[in-house]
Amino acid sequence: MSLLFEHMAALQVAVPLLSAPVCSLLRGGRQPWFLALAVSWFAFFASISLLIQVLDSGDISYHMGNWAPPFGIEYRVDAINAFVLLIISGISAVALPYARLSVAHEVDPRRHGQFYTAYLLCLTGLLGGTITGDAFNIFVFLEISSLSAYVLVAAGARQDRRALTAAYNYLVLGTVGATFFVIGIGLLYMVTGTLNITDLAERLPPLVDNRAVQAGFAFIIVGMGLKLAMFPMHTWLPNAYTYAPSTVTVFLASTATKVSVYVVLRFLFTVFGPSYGFVGLTFEYIFLPLAILAMFIGSAAAIYQTNLKRLFAYSSVAQLGYMVLGIALGNVAGLTATVLHLFNHALMKGALFMALGCVALRIGAVSINGVRGLGREMPWTFAAIAGAGLSLIGVPSTVGFISKWYLILGALENGWWPVAVLIVASSLLAVIYVWKIIEAAYFGAAPEGRGPVSEAPLEMLAPLWLMVVANFYFGIDADLTTSVAGKVAATFLGGGS
Amino acid sequence: MGAEMITIVNIVLLTMLCFSAVAIMLLRHLFAVAALTGAFSLLSAGLLVALDAVDVAFTEAAVGGGISTVLMLGTLALTQRREHRPPRFSLPALLVVIATGGALIYATSDMPAYGDPNAPALQHVVPVYIEGSRNDIGVPNIVTSILASYRGYDTLGEVAVIFTAGIGVMFLLGRRREDEDDEGMVRHGPGNDPESSEPEETAS
Amino acid sequence: MVHIVGLGASLFGFWLLMSGHFGPLLISLGGASVLLVLYIAHRMDLYDRETFPMHLKGWIFGYWGWLAKEVFKANIDVAKIVLAPSLPISPRVVRVKATQKTDLGMVIFANSITLTPGTVAVDIEGDEIIVHALSQELADGVLNGDMDGRVTALEER
Amino acid sequence: MKHHLILRVVSKLLIPFILLFALYVQFHGDYGPGGGFQAGVLFASAFILYALIFGVDNAREVLPSKALRFLVPVGLIIYALTGFAGIVMGGKFLDYDVLAQDPQHGQHLGILVIEFGVGTTVAAVMVTIFYAYAGRTRDVDDEDW
Amino acid sequence: MFIGATAALLVAMALTLIRAFAGPTLFDRVLAVNSFGTKTVLLIGALGFLTDRPEFLDIALLYALVNFIGTIAVLKFFRYRNLGLSSAESADREEID
């Protein structure tokens, strides 16, 4: 057992990685799903134990192949990536019980083995990209997750052919982003000679004025910006989330962009450090306006959507704007907000997309028109949408509120008045699009020709409600999440070089 | 003398690469593009040899000249052989590209010079790899020892990537001629699909 | 069976030539590799006279010598044409009767035609090879039957 | 129907040597350029050549999809299990030092095994992808063709 | 000596590339690319000697192979659009066996 804990960092990724090929060997039926479920739960368990370990006894460094860093690849777990790992594996652990029926409904039964294999690969990639302490290794694992994500998105083609073009666009932009990231890493390597993040952080300070470093910074940020759908580079996201199968949307929306945000944070704060002049300038002159534009344009676009999945996809663009804004604020509160929102947004979008998956299971397409009057026929599902929607708006006692609280705190700390006002103004846009749905579901008349609709099965409702309850629980008792996030933020700003 | 020749070779090859890239951009016959892509890969592989990256050249030739050309041909065979729209100028694209190129050119001014034996990249980790490959691992090919041992974990990821691609292509293109797969894949979305009336299985 | 052993032996020779390392590990890996290749070749149904032309024995080298001479001559001829400012070409498409009995012989003949610049075997129809020639003289070099005869002779020995 | 004659004969001659060349590259990655990945691609290209000349159906008879479906994951599993072997034998993940009596042998063994895994998966994936493309029939004949 | 050969090969490659670009038919391009490949093989050989590391001829060998397969692939795909059309060819094959 001690062996297990000693190698937990490696097992966190290696077990899902091994399980993926095993999954592809399985023959149909429930087996692939069951394997994915077991692995997800193991990963969840591993991430919890890692987080506890980190909080108890400081950073964990695991040397792959027993080669000391910076020569070999190092797994470096500190509070932030333990936290992100927890988000990823937690969402996966909740999403999989939900997945079985939804996937059975939306994906060709003969491809379930491949589907869950791709899912496990995606999980592996996200976990691996998060946990690693090596810049290039991030690229490799993010590409595993991206490639499998393209496949997973394209799996929606059975429902709607637009999944294919969505996946294609995602692929092109994702690859361009990854390549930019690689260029950035190359430039950094060129002048420092190392790929290990800790080592990079040590070797960069004398090179502040080096133009290659600055360009490398820009490339890394733009590359990851593409992957995280930072505002003008978000074009792949809405369609990809809209046409992917429900489970995939749940998983990707809650985790994939989060990991990219994490990578950005890691580079901004651990590797470069906000004390660099150009980093600060980026915050103020690039991140800030882009984040605000994202918040407003994303929300505004969401208001005009008729497809609910796309509506929430656009809302994700806006929410990512909040995370970027938190970074742009550049102080502890802002950063806490970003880290918190990684978690909180995963909770609310996970719940919302799960609920939409339940609706899709019953009525097929999820348009604003289609859900009219469904509130009475699927009370639990729509109550969940309402609950998670409130969280999205940022109503107090939900997680969304906590994030916004810290964001505004951060803005005020900087004395950025208008920003604080804009933050609240943008959450008002969220009221509009969330309420559009509530109103249609509860106060609209059912469209003609729709027969009676039954409530989603318990197997899907239970995970959904777990997420909704979490939305409220962590909104009322935010102590755990905020203390971790606050600790992370403080480390970044204080301890980070 | 040899070294300078290599430099010249580099530049000539690079120029040819640029030329063939432009040709690829301009040509509308996609099979011709495929053929040129093959040439492009061979050229870049040649350049890689000139730059001492033999392993990479090996891979690039096998992958770029071989597999990806074949894949592209396969795609063309299943789609179309001509680009319908004539090449058109795109200002936003140009601006993005210029910004990217500008950033890189900006960066070049502080980069170590080409071939600089004192470049920082050579000083830090690499000597350990060379010695380690000689003594600890005992593998003459340093690239292999880094690839398989020092950074073996990256390579594990790399295999996973390839595996993902395999799973993905199987997922997307499936096997329609397989005996066990006697039913056609469901792949069309609703809507006005012009080919939906075509039989899924085309006997050969 | 002869073919299998012959192919195996030549494959193993190929391995040794390529390898240059003769440690027990690599030799045994080589052996295993050869066996694997033989197995695949068996599955591919490659064991026949085409794959391993043992019956051609050493005579082929004599033919190659002659062919080298022809190729050399033809090269000079074509080079002259290419470099001449007036570009004196008069392309011809001719049919050449091939007298070989086996596919392999036919292939050797056709490839020999292609190898000599100035003539290219464009197609094989029945026992006729359709040849594109750069000029009448070059076409005549094929049409005179010299090469055909030599290849056929190679086959019969 | 003999216009493939030349191609067929020459390919038959070449394919065994290409396959062996691939295996040579696989096992000589330590000494010269090459390794599992390159070998896998080469190995696959031999099959692709075979499929090009003799048709995909014949290629499928030689290397059935079922076998491929098995081989694709197996390479990765071999690699990953090598990693776990490191843990089980008292080292870290992917630690080859502990695989044999002394570190250098361990490293050799480890590299050999993982390269084999890489080669297997890569070759299988490449052939799979090729089958997937080539096995699909075109669905439209338009004026483009 | 090798420098001269290298230079000549480079010039030849550049000219071949022009043909590959100019076409006009696909076959011209394929021919040019094939010829280009051969020259690349030679160039690699020459470069190996130029840098005193001639043991990299494995790469040249690989190139020759890839070049061949690539050419065949272009022609096959262009002629048949896919490779599922093997029934005729299997008949072909049985005829020989």
Place this chain on the structure above:
Amino acid sequence: MEMILDIASGAFLAAGSFLVLVGTIGMLRLPDFFTRLHAAGITDTLGAELLLIGMMLQAGFSLVTVKLILISLFIFFTSPTATHAVANAARTMGLKPALVSDEDIEATSVRRGSAK
């Protein structure tokens, strides 16, 4: 001996380079696809082999020579095959050779495909 080898290999290399260049020029100068085939043939056959022989002479008896021989053999087999394949494809797809009299063309009936 060294000297002689050097000179010999130099000569081979020079001749090979020359032929490669000539072939390339031919590919540019000649008027149509079928005639260009012949020019390409120069490069692929004698040009390539001469260059390879030049290299072999430099390398002496070693692994390198063995590999060079293998390469030359490989080119020897594949190059005419590839040329033939291209020519054959062009013909079957209906590409007509330029400057060839009509009766010749008729004698070689087109088998497959329509005019491109």
Place this chain on the structure above:
Amino acid sequence: MSTEMALALTLLIPSLGGIAIAWAGRYPNLREAVTLITASVLFAVVISLLQQVADGGAPTLMLIEVLPGLPLMLKVEPLGMLFGCVASGLWIVNSLYSFGYMRGTNETNQTRFYICFAIAIASSMGIAFAGNMFTLFIFYEILTISTYPLVAHKQNAEARSGARLYLGLLIGTSIGFQLVAIIWTWVAAGTLDFTIGGILRDKIDPTMLPILLALYMFGIGKAALMPFHRWLPAAMVAPTPVSALLHAVAVVKAGVFTVLKVVIYIFGIELLSETGASGWLIWVASFTLLAASLVAISKDNLKARLAYSTISQLSYIILGAALASSLGVLGGALHIATHALGKITLFMCAGAIYVATHKTEISDMQGLGRVMPFTFAAFCIGALSIIGLPPFAGSWSKWYLALAAADTGMVLVIAVLMISSLLNVAYLMPVVARGFFRPAPAPQPVGAAVAPGARFGLAEAPLLCVIPPCLTALGCLVLFFYADEVVDLLRPIVG
């Protein structure tokens, strides 16, 4: 029963009641019994706390610490006690009335109605007993959201758009301004606990105080300060019990209650009067007061008129707060109670008229007083109380306000109060006058089929619609005599 327990029960009882109502939804009688019992029990619990507060105690219940320094906390103080009593007490009356009204008009979705009502009351209790601004804000938002289904109850296009405006304005202002203000306060003061004398002294630049105050005042959309008053008339599409809830029991009262809380416990009266930061508010409130009254006169729809009346009346309370004197605050606080009683009477009467005759326009009500004498009498009393004539409760609050204005030397404010009282007369009395003194049009209004007392020539609404307004009208009278007790209770808040 410990006080903590009682405090927790004030939240739990209505919540559990809501659940019980949902469970009993299929049996209307049981459902309504549950509602009534819940309301009564709640009132009893609230009253049980009263004595302790009157003795100067401050029962406190710490729920949970959401963020460091930001707990969810309940704490009873006199002002909250008053609001708690008003809300829980009027819930009983309003419930009774609802039974009659909802049955009388055959509304659909009645279970949802009662559930949401219970939740709204629960959140009102939360607002009343909130120990800090953060807790208050949470319940404030819950109140908004739980009343949304009530406003949209009819589910037709009009109801939906009205509800949309209701929700939009309330959520919009609360998140857009109030939340900012709260966070600002927290950043500046490091706490949000309600403290007598305020928490902002020396914590914030005095020049910024008016801005912060503005953020609060406009952020508390429920107080319907112009220009954020539109939601109130829009919400008139709701059934009358809902309007009563909005105007008298919970929503607007929660708004002005919050205003008072902010002024008293966040800013502190002294700080405001020293810095004059609330000077602008006096004029905004006065403007709202007069403008709303004028609009009210122009409305023919009775409920719309009452709605604008509410807007105007709320500004009295805001005015009281803005005057930043202890008398003003007392007056304002007292007005919460008096106006609640008065306005609920008026609304219930309007509803009773609608149930009985389906009439909504004042011009149609000629002569109705003769067939519905109880209703119109109650209406008359309510109106008089609102106008501020003795011996009705409303007179006291206006009295205190006028005193405060005189105290602070705001002569103009006194004038405003006078004018507004005249305007009150102008828009309220015509209803009474029309009902009693104008002859009915020729065809007698057809009363509801079950109208009790029909044989006496009366056409009153069902009993359950008539008794409650009579009760509250009585309350207006009673409160006039017990106003001193209320003021005594409130005294501690002004130190």
Place this chain on the structure above:
Amino acid sequence: MLDAILAHYNYWLIIILMMIGLYIVISRGNLVKKIVGLNIFQTSVFLLYITLAKVTGGTAPILTGKPEIFSNPLPHVLILTAIVVGIATTALGFALVVRIRESYGSIEEDDILAAERAEEEIAVKEALS
């Protein structure tokens, strides 16, 4: 001398190549061409890495027993991985193109967008009706 001038010349050419590749990705409407552009773009990045690894007078990083200067092997390793990622992406991209063609009957972005817009309009109309 020559080297001094050429200190960064290689880089510049690679950058130009990169720009061409990126331009193809963004500006071409043909889905196959886009992927080809992506390949060119990636290849140029590979070249960038390999160029930075080159050491003048160095040789390929394979130990020969003689003391020698080696080019930097680490970028080679990284690029090997990157090439694999590239081919994986290409394969997937092409597979998607094939499926898109089967579904839409075209691989031109304009046609596909037009088809999608038409579908979208129908959906919106339904929503409004």
